[in-house]
Amino acid sequence: MSDVPTARDNDSTTGDDATVPAAPKWGRLPTAPAVTTVLTEILKHGPIPRIEVARRTGLSQTAVTKAVARLAEHGLISAHDHRRSSAPGRPVQPLSVHAEAALAIGITVRVDAIFGVVTTLRADVRHSIHRPLASTVPAAVADSVATVIDLLLADLGPDAERVLGAGVAVSGEVDSDLGIVRNSPRLNWTDVPLRDLVRERRELPVLVDNDVRALSVAEEWFGIGVDANSFAILTIGAGIGCGLYVNGDIVTGDHGVAGEIGHLPLGPSELLCTCGRYGCVETVASTSAIVHAIRTTRQDPLLTMREAVALARGGDAVARGAFERAGSVLGLALATVANLVGPSSILVAGESVANYDLFDLRLREAFEAHVFGSAGACTIVAKSHTFEDWARGSAASAIQALVKGKLAAQS
Structure with a gap:
């Protein structure tokens, strides 16, 4: 990625209108309960007939019609007559979201870089940016986040007025309600008021979230979770994360901690995390743990992850053993998750999914050996993943908060 924002061709608008009405600025969407419910349903399932919205939500058709009228006033949705001219009866008018009516910024903070995107209301990426991060001191990170926001807004030009807020995600324990990063070992942060630090620099609504939880929101509304009652996400990379969606809700935990699969004590007891x-789990299955194990055995302290993968695929026993041990521990961890919450599917994502072939066999063997009963019916699917996807997750988290009226309340 370049350090300069790059525009993308936009084909995400779902309406037929040539122009899109301007959306309210800075986090102001209509948030009456019925309106929120209807907008959520159209976002996730549109184009969708209003009678189907009523069936899915349990609202009366009158309530749906009123909510649709309110959303149309704000330029957020449109209805299209899909009846053929000779068809009898009332026209069928599927409802679609004007994806371009409002935009969101998504940012993910890594130890050495910041990735930012601008997305539509349906989390389709319009612009992206990558900036190096010279320091993880909280004030320096907030400065860099503000810079990324400025660059993305500048690249949007007049469309910047459609940006309603930003999501900023980091690894670790995050209190999203207060915007505080309680504990992030990778950033070496404890009780950092990241939302306030960013708001001091840029006046727009900001949601701070855990990066895996934000990724789960993106899958809940725009991915594998659209029609699912429960699912889980395993992320493999510098850390091992897990997002949980159970019985129609993302699991957040009362204290901002949930799904910390990377810290289940399933690895060798002598390895320090x-x-x-x-x-x-991270002491065996994270990228740094895998590389460290191969470096130590081969006595090659400069070995890179790319070289480790090449060795494993070339049949090197030491390298293959490190990946296979990681796969076995990950499979055991996923069986634990499946036994606890019974998801219909588990999505494996993260930077290391490109190397999933080195994990897959041992992961599935361990999963099948330890999963209980019908919990084993859940499907395990791998999905290619980039850092831009993490930033998109941050934007999706902000979009969800905007729709539910939670982000404006923080501004």
């Missing part, structure tokens, strides 16, 4: 505890 970055969290300060021993035997975590």
